[in-house]
Each structure stands twice: as C-alpha cells, then as structure tokens.
Amino acid sequence: MNWKLHLERVLRFYRILKETLTTNRMRLTRWSLYFAAGVFVLLILTTIFQFLIFLYYKDSIYHELDSLKSGLAREGQREGPKQIISIFDRNNLLLGEYNRGATLNLSLKQCNLLGTVQKTLIAAEDQDFYSHSGFSFKGVLRAFWRNLISFQIRQGGGTITQQLARNLFTERKRNSISRKIYETILAFYIESKLGKSEILCLYVNKAYFGQNSYGIEEASRFYFNKPASKLSYAEAALLVGILPAPSLYNPVRNTSSAMKKQKSVLDLLVKTEILAEKEAAKKANEFRAFYQIDENDPENPYGRIAKSGTNKLYRVNHAPELNEYIIKYLYDTFESVQNSTENVQIYTTIELTKQVALKRILNGDIDSLRWSFRNGSKLGYEEAKNYSSGIQGVVITMEPRTGEVLAISGGGNLSDPYQSMTRAFYMKRQVGSALKGFLYSAAIEEGIIDENTELDDSPVNIAGYKPRNWYGSYLGKISVAKALQRSVNTVAVKVLKDLGISKYIDYIQDGLGLSSFETKRFPKNLTLALGSADFSLLEVGTLYSEIVNGGTAVEPAVLRKVVVGGDTYYQNDSIGSGGKRIFKESTCASILEFLKSVFETGGTASWIGDKKKRNSEYLNYDIAGKSGTVESENATYEKLGLKGSRDVWFVGLTPTEVTVVWFGHDEGVPIPGSGSSVAASTWAKYAQTAIRPKEDARSFLTNSSPMESVTPPLTEESSTEENDSSENDPKDEKQEGPDSSPSNEEKIYVAPEEKAKG
Missing domain, CATH: 3.40.710.10 (DD-peptidase/beta-lactamase superfamily)
Incomplete structure (x- = not known):
C-alpha cells in the first residue's frame, strides 16, 4: 500500500468526519460535555480501583517475579508439573503417552544468544522497548496510525512488558479497558524490578506460539527442529508473527495468514534498518523454497514446517486426534487430575x-x-x-x-x-x-x-x-x-x-x-x-x-477406567450393565x-x-x-x-x-x-x-x-415438536438408487453433474 493511497484514505476519513460534525453541530449540546466528563471520571475511578487490586496482590506478585528472576540464573531446564499420561486401548495396547508440563525454559545466558529473535521481536512488537518504562505513548500512536491507514486492526499498542504482565498475571481475564489499565500498572512495576534483558527472556519463555508450544525454544524445535539460537530472520519472523493471534497466524492451521504476517514482520525489519529490502525478500523466498510452502495446496499448504520437529508432549501417539481429545476431556471433567503431578493411566474402549x-x-x-x-x-x-x-x-x-x-x-x-x-x-x-x-x-x-x-x-x-x-x-x-x-x-x-x-x-x-x-x-x-x-x-x-x-x-x-497414582480414580460401571x-x-x-x-x-x-x-x-x-x-x-x-x-x-x-x-x-x-x-x-x-x-x-x-x-x-x-407442515423438509432422498457401484472402489469419482444412484 503506497503513501498516496494512505493519504487519500485519511483525507476521505477527515472529510466524512468534518461533514458529520458540521451537520450535527447543533446537536452537540451540553449533554455531550457531561458525557465526556463522565467517561473521564469513570476512567479515573477504574484506574484507582485497579491500582487497589494491584496493592492487594503486590506481595504475591513480588515473590513470583523474584522466583522467575532466580530461575533465569539457572541453565535452561524443563519445569512444571511432571505428569505422564498413558492412554491404552481395550486390549491394553498403548494408544499414546503424553508428557505434560515439561516446558523448556531458557536461562538468561541462553536468551542473550537470541540476537535474531530479540531484534525481530522488538521490531514487530515494541520498537521503543529500550526507551520506555513499561508503557509507550509512541507505540499507542503508532498502532493507531497503522490501524487508521489500513482501515483494520493490524497492531495493538501494548508493550512487551505489558504483554508479559498479561501472560503472567492477567491471562484469563476477559479483554477490557480495566484489564488494560491493570496490565499497565503491572508493567510499570515489572520494569522497576527486572532489567530489560530479563523481561525479554521471561517473555520469550512464557509466550504461546500455537500447537501446544510455550516458549521460543519449544516453538523453534517443534516448527523447525532447531534451537532458537539458530533461527534465521525469516524463521524468527514467522514465529514472532504468531504471537498476536496464535490461532489466526498458526502456520499449520492457517498457512496463508501466517505467511502474510511473516512478510509484515520482515517489512518491519526493513523499516527499522535491520535488514535491507532485497535481503528481506531473498530470505522470504529462501524460506518458502526450503520449507516447500504452497498456500494453494489444500492437503499440505505448510510444507515441511512442523514435519520433522519434535513435539515434547507425546512420546507415543498412534491416534493423534483421539488422544488429544481424551486428554482435554480428562482435564475438563476431572479438575483434580489436571492439578495432580501423579501419573495417569487411561483405559479406553478403542481398539487400536x-x-x-x-x-x-x-x-x-x-x-x-x-x-x-x-x-x-x-x-x-x-x-x-x-x-x-x-x-x-x-x-x-x-x-x-x-x-x-x-x-x-x-x-x-x-x-x-x-x-x-x-x-x-x-x-x-x-x-x-x-x-x-x-x-x-x-x-x-x-x-x-x-x-x-x-x-x-x-x-x-x-x-x-x-x-x-x-x-x-x-x-x-x-x-x-x-x-x-x-x-x-x-x-x-x-x-x-x-x-x-x-x-x-x-x-x-x-x-x-x-x-x-x-x-x-x-x-x-x-x-x-x-x-x-x-x-x-x-x-x-x-x-x-x-x-x-x-x-x-x-x-x-469411550472411557473404561482412569487410574491416578496407582489408584482407580474413575470406573465406568455402566458399560454392558443392560x-x-x-x-x-x-x-x-x-x-x-x-x-x-x-x-x-x-x-x-x-x-x-x-x-x-x-x-x-x-x-x-x-x-x-x-x-x-x-x-x-x-x-x-x-x-x-x-x-x-x-x-x-x-x-x-x-x-x-x-x-x-x-x-x-x-x-x-x-x-x-x-x-x-x-x-x-x-x-x-x-x-x-x-x-x-x-x-x-x-x-x-x-x-x-x-x-x-x-x-x-x-x-x-x-509415528507421531405435532402438525403436518413441511417445515424442515430435508428434500427427501432423490439420489438413492439401486445401480450405483462406484467406478473405482479405491478412488471414489462421482462428478457433480451426475446423479449417483445408490
């Protein structure tokens, strides 16, 4: 999108706004001022309320930050509840083995080796990272301008520190102005307790990159089968591009959106003079060729991405979609199992x-x-x-x-x-x-x-x-x-x-x-x-x-029995009971x-x-x-x-x-x-x-x-409800018929213009 088109859009928006204000000037009476004042007072009260909430939780927040900071001093390690979930079929054959919670965190020393990732992250998410104290007015204005000229929400105004605050302390709260205010308060506090390098390291360790991958190291190994320190700018751009919306920009689920986002991130690297324009284009082309990306392929648009990588969650996975569903059902239904660190055996009715x-x-x-x-x-x-x-x-x-x-x-x-x-x-x-x-x-x-x-x-x-x-x-x-x-x-x-x-x-x-x-x-x-x-x-x-x-x-x-820590936790007694x-x-x-x-x-x-x-x-x-x-x-x-x-x-x-x-x-x-x-x-x-x-x-x-x-x-x-109306008529079965053997049993071919009888 060129600047002439940007300017035309902004001028058109300005003319519409001016005409609207001129036409409705007589309507802008005293109540409008009251309304504006009311909104301002509401914002002040919300801020005070959120600050009081912060003060209430301040001690626990402090201890959490202190613990996280101490963890950065240790060598990269897997942490979290160690729980192995084994899923068996009706004949006690292993359907899958799930290793839960073993998240690989990088140490501060290891994070300092992520130059490519850090530069890409800052260019895409927070260009004023090293100059602000947790909140950036320039970032908000920059995001507002980008969203205005593109007539769509393309960028948020939150800093990396605000995003870290969300990931650590407000992740499950609904998106609202009050949450944004609370995140800002937390961001100022985090900046007062942690250095910039520590904030960056915690952020890349806690960020979610889709596909059950938490942290840059896990994401890098899953998507590209390499440590994060070895990522190229194109690879880093793809991963960083996932962060604003992990579902929308997931390269496996939405390859086209992910590749567009990757280009957007590479453009920001050019704008911030980290890469030359030709260099960025070359890297994008090399990435596409190496990973065999083809967004128009309905079967495998993402090519080799995530094909050779390692998923830390499963050691054995003979029935991927079923195993994933069973584990989520288990956690949603039996909350105490989710909070347990004891190993779990799930016995199913499935035959492998x-x-x-x-x-x-x-x-x-x-x-x-x-x-x-x-x-x-x-x-x-x-x-x-x-x-x-x-x-x-x-x-x-x-x-x-x-x-x-x-x-x-x-x-x-x-x-x-x-x-x-x-x-x-x-x-x-x-x-x-x-x-x-x-x-x-x-x-x-x-x-x-x-x-x-x-x-x-x-x-x-x-x-x-x-x-x-x-x-x-x-x-x-x-x-x-x-x-x-x-x-x-x-x-x-x-x-x-x-x-x-x-x-x-x-x-x-x-x-x-x-x-x-x-x-x-x-x-x-x-x-x-x-x-x-x-x-x-x-x-x-x-x-x-x-x-x-x-x-x-x-x-x-589907479930016969669930055993937790050697004790039967759930037994389905209804099976075959008549x-x-x-x-x-x-x-x-x-x-x-x-x-x-x-x-x-x-x-x-x-x-x-x-x-x-x-x-x-x-x-x-x-x-x-x-x-x-x-x-x-x-x-x-x-x-x-x-x-x-x-x-x-x-x-x-x-x-x-x-x-x-x-x-x-x-x-x-x-x-x-x-x-x-x-x-x-x-x-x-x-x-x-x-x-x-x-x-x-x-x-x-x-x-x-x-x-x-x-x-x-x-x-x-x-390897890896009574009347005789015709409402809801399904239009019968016009296509049922007796002589309908498929032309090829191994490859079904029935052209749309033909009426299959059978």
Whole structure:
C-alpha cells in the first residue's frame, strides 16, 4: 500500500468526519460535555480501583517475579508439573503417552544468544522497548496510525512488558479497558524490578506460539527442529508473527495468514534498518523454497514446517486426534487430575488396529471426494480447490451389545485434532433416510406393520405436504422390505402418520436417554420420517446398536477406567450393565431382515451385495444397512453451478459392529455422491479390512463373544415438536438408487453433474 493511497484514505476519513460534525453541530449540546466528563471520571475511578487490586496482590506478585528472576540464573531446564499420561486401548495396547508440563525454559545466558529473535521481536512488537518504562505513548500512536491507514486492526499498542504482565498475571481475564489499565500498572512495576534483558527472556519463555508450544525454544524445535539460537530472520519472523493471534497466524492451521504476517514482520525489519529490502525478500523466498510452502495446496499448504520437529508432549501417539481429545476431556471433567503431578493411566474402549485402519480409509476417501469435487466442478481451479478443502468425513464404529466406541475419526485435518473429534462426537446434521430403520422398528413394535404388511407407494398430500420419491415415480403395493430396500419416502411418511409423531419421538427419547427438554429439537411434523431432524453420529450409532443387540438400550462409552497414582480414580460401571428394553427381540430380527435387502438386487447399495455374492471371502458374515442423502438446495451455491448433496450417510450393521459414516462440508457446500455410493463405499472398505467376527458370531442376534482380533498394518500415523407442515423438509432422498457401484472402489469419482444412484 503506497503513501498516496494512505493519504487519500485519511483525507476521505477527515472529510466524512468534518461533514458529520458540521451537520450535527447543533446537536452537540451540553449533554455531550457531561458525557465526556463522565467517561473521564469513570476512567479515573477504574484506574484507582485497579491500582487497589494491584496493592492487594503486590506481595504475591513480588515473590513470583523474584522466583522467575532466580530461575533465569539457572541453565535452561524443563519445569512444571511432571505428569505422564498413558492412554491404552481395550486390549491394553498403548494408544499414546503424553508428557505434560515439561516446558523448556531458557536461562538468561541462553536468551542473550537470541540476537535474531530479540531484534525481530522488538521490531514487530515494541520498537521503543529500550526507551520506555513499561508503557509507550509512541507505540499507542503508532498502532493507531497503522490501524487508521489500513482501515483494520493490524497492531495493538501494548508493550512487551505489558504483554508479559498479561501472560503472567492477567491471562484469563476477559479483554477490557480495566484489564488494560491493570496490565499497565503491572508493567510499570515489572520494569522497576527486572532489567530489560530479563523481561525479554521471561517473555520469550512464557509466550504461546500455537500447537501446544510455550516458549521460543519449544516453538523453534517443534516448527523447525532447531534451537532458537539458530533461527534465521525469516524463521524468527514467522514465529514472532504468531504471537498476536496464535490461532489466526498458526502456520499449520492457517498457512496463508501466517505467511502474510511473516512478510509484515520482515517489512518491519526493513523499516527499522535491520535488514535491507532485497535481503528481506531473498530470505522470504529462501524460506518458502526450503520449507516447500504452497498456500494453494489444500492437503499440505505448510510444507515441511512442523514435519520433522519434535513435539515434547507425546512420546507415543498412534491416534493423534483421539488422544488429544481424551486428554482435554480428562482435564475438563476431572479438575483434580489436571492439578495432580501423579501419573495417569487411561483405559479406553478403542481398539487400536481398528482406529488406525479407520483413519487411513477415511483420509483416503476424503482425499478422493475432494479430488472428485475439484475435477467435476465448473468453477475455476483455485476456487474449486478452496471449496473442496472444506469437505470432511466422520466415521464412528460401536460394539452394539455394550455401546463401546471401537474407533472414531472426525475428518482429515489433523492440524486441529480437538475440532476433528468435536465434529465426530457432537456435530449434528440432518440424517435423511438413514433413520428409517429405527422408524420402521417402532412401527413393528407398535403393531402398525409386520413382515406381511402391504404398503402403498402412491402420491401423498397431507395438509399440503407432498413428499417425493427419489426415483420420481410410484411402485404401488409393496412389502416392508421393499420399502426399505428402495428407501421409499411416501411410505415412510404414511408409516409415521399411522405410528404418530409423538410416539416416534418417545422411542427416540428412550433409545438415547434424552430428557423431555432435549427432544424439543425434533420437528413435530411428518418430515421427521425423512430425516429432517439433526442427529450426531454417536446418536445414530446408539439407536441402531439397540436394534442389533436385540432391543436393549445402551449408553455409548469411550472411557473404561482412569487410574491416578496407582489408584482407580474413575470406573465406568455402566458399560454392558443392560439398559431399558426398547424393542422386543422379534422386532429387531424382523427389521434386520428388512435392512439386509438394502444389499440385494434393487437395493440402494446392491453393488456391495453383488460383490459379496461373487466373493465368498468378502464380508463373509451377516450385513445390513441404511443410507441417507440430504440434497442441497442452496440458491447461492446453485448460482455457482454447485449441485449435489449436503449430507450423505451410511449405517453399516454387522453382528459385532455398528458403523456410521457421514460426508459433507462444514459450511454446507454441496458435494458429489450419495449415501449409498460414497459413504457405503467407506463402510465396505472398513468392514472388509477390520471387522472379523468369530465363527459363531457371524449371524445377527447370536449371543457369542463378538470379535476376533484383526491387525491391519499401521501407517505413518503410528509415528507421531405435532402438525403436518413441511417445515424442515430435508428434500427427501432423490439420489438413492439401486445401480450405483462406484467406478473405482479405491478412488471414489462421482462428478457433480451426475446423479449417483445408490
């Protein structure tokens, strides 16, 4: 941005301000002065109040600073609560080992060797560091000017000392004027007790650089696999650029923003005459080339950054996203464990080999679906690539007798593992036809239908609600099995009308153990038959587990036991304890037979059944399932030529596992394919790879011990409310169909303009 443009913006702002003041001059009466005086008095009182708070805590602040100063005299060392958390799978195999709190702090002597880091930090964060006493009016004015000419908040006015005060004493307070005042008071005090070099050293030791990296040394070793003293200006600029907003400028999560921030920091090094302009540009180019940075690569924009570095937190990490989630859940749920220094062992329901296989298959299918989107889109390449990067998938597989989660994965983005697992556990989306199996189970249980019932697939018009079939016609009189096999929408709506919406919701409530308040999220209309309600994958898996296990409610579980310091701290006694009976076993047997037909000729996933017939070793046990597809009808996306499905589901049932698969886009962008093609393919690959029932447990509703152990090879992941309105109509399942074998099972390709039947 050149100075002429800056000047034009400032002059335009001045003209607007002048016109506003001239137009409203008569309104600037005495009350305005009172208001200004009131604000001034409020600021004075706030300052006095914050100063009194400081005086109250002064002694403890003094002792804290004294302790920190003494620590700087010692050689760099790891400090903090030493706690090793070991996470085990259901067979006592190690999922991960987490070394908590071992933060590597640099001594003052070591900090003095960080010339490149110190110069970069001061240029970017506090150019008057050596001349102020904790607060810089020049810094505030400089930040105000930069924000004004750029018409955005680009820089704060806090000094390094104020930031240190925040990191040490006010970090958890909400951002406010009173907090800023308190930080300023603390900054003056810190400057009176510590030297500039000590302040700098404490700051770089305590600063947060994203990715669980605290302190410059940890950050340097994690991102670049080198000590901080060896950092180049470009590397230092990237790390220093993270500090104002560690999430926004995280090079792993937001590479483009991080690289722009790096350039901004390098420009400041030029402005402060630490680097020449050509030298800064050369260093930036060398950095980009060496670390193979490509912001336009949706799979790996950050290249080699953080690839070879060391993460101090994990010694073993076979299931990164799951381990990260479990540890955060542990600390959030059991506060005393977080404050403990005793070692912790966490025993989970996960099976390591299934977890690894599931993650590998899901990642591959997400990549294929993104590829399909990019190559079938009418958008430009860059725009299509940008949209495709938001396509995600989630899979969860459960042991139906106990509700134990055997494996779970929440998408292909490991740069934010907690977000991935939050998606897997808690994300709720419309399920389309995926829950028709549970609807029909309730109808069988209530005596509305049975295996001899003849249903009528004919036009429906109930108070103006006219559901459509995905195949655009009507089949007339059909059996219950045929209705499920072909995923007939008109029949499902009629079944729900006969059953009663409230009665159906009661079954869901019992099946999930929901309170009456929690059921308010379900629409009290007939669209519920077609999946207009939002469910999580865990909820869908739980409801189908209660069918596969013979009708008993289960409570999903991931944790079995937590041991702290050798003593059992938590024991999950609900696992396998037996819950409320939801359905009779005969009901479950009937619905499972009906759901088997999904894989038979004419079924929405018949391609899987065809393969099973051809190969006796392929899925050589009972299988049943139900797909679900929610069409996207977003006008904005349609204008862009983007058509397809908003949510695609498949529920795969075997005697020993219930697996739920979902694909979609976090922002609702249409994706290619349907539940019976895309999601069913993922399930089939997982089932063939990782589901191995024992010989006497290959049929539904047998009471045998469920599984044999299966050991697929580990991948590189091993290393590191009632009316009949049509509100909430999910637009049926237009994309379900019988003849939909993917053209290539290992690479899903369904172009957006094609309508996948299956």
